[in-house]
Amino acid sequence: MVFKAISTPWFPLHLRLIVLCCSLTGQFHCITSAKNPCQVFNGAAYCSHQSLSEIPADLPWNITSLDMSHNRLVKISYLWLTPYPDLLSLNVSFNSISSLHSGLCQTLPLLQTLNIEHNQLYELKTEALSHCTSLIWLNMANNKLKLQGEPFSALQNLKYLEVAKNKFKYAALSSQPQLPSLKYLGLAGNDFNTLKSDDFSFLNHSSLQVLNLSSVSLQTLESGCFKPISSLRTLFLDGSKMGTPVISKLCAELSGTEINYLSLKRTELVSLTTTVFTGLQKTNLSILDLTWNNMEKIEEGSFQWLAKLQALSLAENNIKHLHKDTFQGLKSLKTLNLTRALTKSKTHSGPVIDNFAFQPLGSLESLTLRESAVGEIGAHMFTGLTSLRELDMSWSKYGSPRTITEETFVSLGGSPLTKLNLRGTAIKQIGPGTFSALRNLTILHLDHNFINQTLSGQEFTNLFQVQELYMSRNQKLSLHFDSFANVPNLRVLTLGKSLTGTHVDLDPSPFKPLSKLKILDLSNNNIANVREDMLDGLLDLDVLLIQHNNLARLWKSANLGGPVLFLKGVPNLVTLVMDSNGFDEIPLEAFKGLNHLQTLSLSNNLLDSLKDSVFEDLLSLQVLQLQKNLITAVRPQVFRTPMSHLSELFMNKNPFDCTCDSILWFVTWLNTTNTSVSDIRDQYICNTPLLYFNHSIMDFDTQSCKDMTPFQALYILSSTAVLMLMVTALLVRFHGWRIHFYWNILINRTLGFSDATADEDRGYEYDAYIIHSEEDADWVERRMIPLENERCRFCLEDRDSIPGMSQLESIVDNLRKSKKILFVVTESLLRDPWCRRFKAHHALHQVIEASRDCVVLVFLEDVHDYKLSHSLFLRRGMLRSSCILDWPVHKERIPAFHQKLLIALGMTNQLQQ
Ligand SMILES: *[C@@H]1O[C@H](CO)[C@@H](O)[C@H](O)[C@H]1NC(C)=O
Ligand SMILES: *[C@@H]1O[C@H](CO)[C@@H](O)[C@H](O)[C@H]1NC(C)=O
Ligand SMILES: *[C@@H]1O[C@H](CO)[C@@H](O)[C@H](O)[C@H]1NC(C)=O
Ligand SMILES: *[C@@H]1O[C@H](CO)[C@@H](O)[C@H](O)[C@H]1NC(C)=O
Numbered sequence: 029m030v031f032k033a034i035s036t037p038w039f040p041l042h043l044r045l046i047v048l049c050c051s052l053t054g055q056f057h058c059i060t061s062a063k064n065p066c067q068v069f070n071g072a073a074y075c076s077h078q079s080l081s082e083i084p085a086d087l088p089w090n091i092t093s094l095d096m097s098h099n100r101l102v103k104i105s106y107l108w109l110t111p112y113p114d115l116l117s118l119n120v121s122f123n124s125i126s127s128l129h130s131g132l133c134q135t136l137p138l139l140q141t142l143n144i145e146h147n148q149l150y151e152l153k154t155e156a157l158s159h160c161t162s163l164i165w166l167n168m169a170n171n172k173l174k175l176q177g178e179p180f181s182a183l184q185n186l187k188y189l190e191v192a193k194n195k196f197k198y199a200a201l202s203s204q205p206q207l208p209s210l211k212y213l214g215l216a217g218n219d220f221n222t223l224k225s226d227d228f229s230f231l232n233h234s235s236l237q238v239l240n241l242s243s244v245s246l247q248t249l250e251s252g253c254f255k256p257i258s259s260l261r262t263l264f265l266d267g268s269k270m271g272t273p274v275i276s277k278l279c280a281e282l283s284g285t286e287i288n289y290l291s292l293k294r295t296e297l298v299s300l301t302t303t304v305f306t307g308l309q310k311t312n313l314s315i316l317d318l319t320w321n322n323m324e325k326i327e328e329g330s331f332q333w334l335a336k337l338q339a340l341s342l343a344e345n346n347i348k349h350l351h352k353d354t355f356q357g358l359k360s361l362k363t364l365n366l367t368r369a370l371t372k373s374k375t376h377s378g379p380v381i382d383n384f385a386f387q388p389l390g391s392l393e394s395l396t397l398r399e400s401a402v403g404e405i406g407a408h409m410f411t412g413l414t415s416l417r418e419l420d421m422s423w424s425k426y427g428s429p430r431t432i433t434e435e436t437f438v439s440l441g442g443s444p445l446t447k448l449n450l451r452g453t454a455i456k457q458i459g460p461g462t463f464s465a466l467r468n469l470t471i472l473h474l475d476h477n478f479i480n481q482t483l484s485g486q487e488f489t490n491l492f493q494v495q496e497l498y499m500s501r502n503q504k505l506s507l508h509f510d511s512f513a514n515v516p517n518l519r520v521l522t523l524g525k526s527l528t529g530t531h532v533d534l535d536p537s538p539f540k541p542l543s544k545l546k547i548l549d550l551s552n553n554n555i556a557n558v559r560e561d562m563l564d565g566l567l568d569l570d571v572l573l574i575q576h577n578n579l580a581r582l583w584k585s586a587n588l589g590g591p592v593l594f595l596k597g598v599p600n601l602v603t604l605v606m607d608s609n610g611f612d613e614i615p616l617e618a619f620k621g622l623n624h625l626q627t628l629s630l631s632n633n634l635l636d637s638l639k640d641s642v643f644e645d646l647l648s649l650q651v652l653q654l655q656k657n658l659i660t661a662v663r664p665q666v667f668r669t670p671m672s673h674l675s676e677l678f679m680n681k682n683p684f685d686c687t688c689d690s691i692l693w694f695v696t697w698l699n700t701t702n703t704s705v706s707d708i709r710d711q712y713i714c715n716t717p718l719l720y721f722n723h724s725i726m727d728f729d730t731q732s733c734k735d736m737t738p739f740q741a742l743y744i745l746s747s748t749a750v751l752m753l754m755v756t757a758l759l760v761r762f763h764g765w766r767i768h769f770y771w772n773i774l775i776n777r778t779l780g781f782s783d784a785t786a787d788e789d790r791g792y793e794y795d796a797y798i799i800h801s802e803e804d805a806d807w808v809e810r811r812m813i814p815l816e817n818e819r820c821r822f823c824l825e826d827r828d829s830i831p832g833m834s835q836l837e838s839i840v841d842n843l844r845k846s847k848k849i850l851f852v853v854t855e856s857l858l859r860d861p862w863c864r865r866f867k868a869h870h871a872l873h874q875v876i877e878a879s880r881d882c883v884v885l886v887f888l889e890d891v892h893d894y895k896l897s898h899s900l901f902l903r904r905g906m907l908r909s910s911c912i913l914d915w916p917v918h919k920e921r922i923p924a925f926h927q928k929l930l931i932a933l934g935m936t937n938q939l940q941q
């Protein structure tokens with residue numbers, strides 16, 4: 029035999045010869061084909077869905093598992109498998125293999141698992157599997173098997189055999205005893221409809237535990253058909269459409285077996301009569317599944333034979349009525365599933381469930397009435413359920429919205445009920461003491477109802493044990509500060525979408541008694557106002573959900589009385605969800621002390637610039653959600669701390685500003701972090717500047733920020749210069765005179781008043797000749813004369829004219845004797861013809877004659893330069909600026925004026941070049 033060669037020393041040579049042959053015939057690629065498309069890990073190769081027509085030759089030699097399912101194999105050649113002698117598991121399901129060669133198991137002596145379902149296998153001969161002695165698991169479902177001889181006789185170790193949907197005409201796979209290890213036999217969907225008495229005798233040495241006969245239309249069961257496999261524990265007959273009489277016969281045949289679990293889904297057991305299960309009396313049946321049977325009627329006493337039954341499912345039926353004796357005899361039953369089992373009859377107006385209907389079920393621990401018609405709850409509906417711990421009535425159907433009262437659950441008084449689910453049960457009101465009989469209750473679901481009332485607290489009397497109370501999605505719950513006074517052990521409280529339009533800003537807070545609360549859901553309530561102390565004392569609170577409210581105003585700095593820091597009382601928060609609240613500001617203190625916080629969600633708000641240390645205390649943060657805000661800049665001052673231990677970040681859909689200042693740190697962080705950030709390319713988009721508009725932030729050129737340092741220095745330098753210039757200009761503008769004043773004093777102190785030489789001074793009798801109009805004589809007398817002293821003398825026409833000399837001569841003479849000529853300029857001076865024509869003319873003459881820079885103008889009022897030149901032939905521009913003085917409006921500037929005046933008078937008269 030060729031395959032013996034595998035274990036002989038010349039095998040490698042043999043293989044080389046094959047390779048050589050292939051290469052010589054131009055088919056070299058058939059062995060070392062182009063890189064295979066399979067994935068390999070942990071010694072398993074996955075080659076599923078690759079349109080392969082052969083097994084790749086270049087997989088690792090030591091793989092133990094190979095999945096070739098969903099390909100185009102039409103056969104399995106032993107040559108393909110010789111490179112992988114360690115294979116334990118081979119999956120060639122969903123191909124077009126039509127025959128199985130004995131070479132397969134010879135090449136793979138260790139093979140334990142073989143899946144050939146959904147192929148075209150036809151004839152299966154004795155030899156085909158004769159070497160598969162290691163096989164434990166074999167699936168040949170969905171083929172067209174024709175068994176020839178004893179193909180399974182060699183499978184001494186086989187535990188699992190699936191041969192569903194092979195159009196077998198008989199259940200018997202052989203007439204010889206075989207498959208001694210078999211535990212599971214799958215015969216579902218085959219074409220036989222009779223179980224003969226010796227059909228399973230081939231298994232009489234094995235101890236079969238599970239038999240699948242689903243979708244087999246059994247009509248006849250010969251007596252003793254299960255005898256050879258009486259160790260059977262589980263039997264599936266789902267979808268077998270047997271009808272009541274055949275099921276009755278089936279149960280009789282199962283009598284005396286070890287049957288434990290019987291599944292009879294979709295068997296057309298429309299009507300359950302008293303005798304159907306009689307045969308099961310001598311069994312230990314503990315699970316019976318009667319789901320989807322269109323069952324309408326259950327005769328009283330039908331279950332009386334099933335004293336050991338522990339779980340019964342009657343789900344998905346059309347049962348119209350449960351009588352007092354329907355469940356009679358089910359004294360061990362622990363679980364009863366009536367999900368969508370009961371429908372209200374149109375003809376029968378009475379209750380669907382009679383009083384005392386559950387009374388026989390003293391052991392029942394869990395009752396499910398989900399989505400069933402329940403209708404009126406009688407005073408004794410649940411009487412007798414002395415072990416009941418869980419009652420699920422969620423979405424059960426009632427005629428109209430109802431009020432539940434103290435009477436409703438009075439029949440549960442004798443039950444140690446811990447979990448009651450009333451979700452979606454059309455409750456519109458809860459009366460006082462409704463649950464007072466349920467002292468052991470720990471979990472109560474009241475969500476998805478129409479409850480519209482103020483919770484006074486009386487609704488929850490006696491619920492000291494309740495730890496979880498779910499009241500989300502109700503019509504309108506109003507709170508009272510005593511609402512939860514009777515449930516002080518609450519750990520979970522949900523009030524999402526229930527409080528719309530009601531007030532939670534109560535004093536004292538309704539949550540005050542709940543010092544053990546761990547989870548509080550106040551989401552979707554449009555709450556706009558809470559008190560700062562609302563959560564005070566909730567030291568155990570882990571999870572706070574307040575998304576979809578309207579709390580933005582509370583955190584505005586402009587809020588009357590300052591921001592409301594309502595998180596102050598819950599320092600141990602781990603999860604905080606505040607999405608969709610319209611927040612555009614976060615107060616600096618908002619998250620103060622939350623150093624256990626791990627998840628913070630603030631998505632869908634209007635947040636833009638965040639204050640520098642607002643997240644500073646969030647040292648444990650792992651998940652941060654800030655998507656869909658208006659964030660432009662992600663600066664390290666804000667985000668370095670909260671992002672330092674982050675495992676997930678969501679900041680997508682923000683209008684990022686892609687400039688060095690705003691985004692450089694973030695982009696660098698993203699490039700190096702281990703934090704998971706999904707969709708960076710598509711969802712993190714620059715909004716500004718134009719250069720990056722609509723580009724991913726990852727396109728931002730970080731290099732452009734590298735040369736920032738010299739520019740930064742330059743920037744600082746130039747901005748400082750500009751700033752100083754502005755300050756100086758402003759100072760000069762508003763305090764220029766003062767600065768000038770002190771400057772002059774300084775100069776004069778150090779250099780002396782006059783810069784004229786002593787020689788110059790000696791020639792003059794007066795320091796200044798004062799020309800003024802008649803009207804200004806008063807001002808001169810008051811303001812100028814007092815300045816005279818031994819070092820300073822003025823010449824005044826009226827006072828100092830030389831007696832006996834004509835007025836003209838006197839003027840000329842005095843002008844000559846004066847070092848300076850001082851004009852007191854006012855509109856009246858310009859009008860005064862004497863001053864104007866003569867004195868001015870003469871003075872100018874002297875200026876030009878003597879080349880003296882000796883004119884000083886003192887303006888008492890603002891006079892236009894044009895008028896000045898027109899009347900006095902003088903322009904401001906002709907004189908040194910220190911010789912033009914303005915009489916100050918402000919009194920405090922008068923000393924400065926004097927100072928300037930003295931300087932002007934002390935100036936040298938020599939024209940300066
Ligand atoms: C298979 O062999 C390779 C080396 O050829 C080795 O690295 C790998 O660990 C082996 N795998 C198993 C599952 O033995
Ligand atoms: C084999 O392939 C089928 C189809 O892809 C898959 O359902 C099955 O889990 C695989 N493994 C085994 C051991 O049958
Ligand atoms: C098993 O069945 C064969 C015939 O099919 C019979 O000869 C044999 O006695 C049976 N063995 C047992 C243990 O029932
Ligand atoms: C009850 O039966 C339904 C099938 O309709 C199933 O979905 C559900 O899980 C079952 N419930 C229990 C508690 O077994």
Ligand SMILES: *[C@@H]1O[C@H](CO)[C@@H](O)[C@H](O)[C@H]1NC(C)=O
Nearest residue numbers: 417443444445446467468469
């Ligand atoms: C129910 O509560 C009572 C006290 O109210 C207690 O004695 C009893 O043990 C509890 N039953 C269960 C099952 O917890």
Ligand SMILES: *[C@@H]1O[C@H](CO)[C@@H](O)[C@H](O)[C@H]1NC(C)=O
Nearest residue numbers: 478479480481482502503504
């Ligand atoms: C709630 O009940 C009050 C009367 O108690 C009624 O006026 C109001 O319309 C009800 N609200 C809703 C939404 O049904």
Ligand SMILES: *[C@@H]1O[C@H](CO)[C@@H](O)[C@H](O)[C@H]1NC(C)=O
Nearest residue numbers: 695696699700726727728730
């Ligand atoms: C990210 O890092 C890689 C190398 O670590 C670097 O080439 C790339 O420029 C960086 N990108 C950004 C946006 O920093």
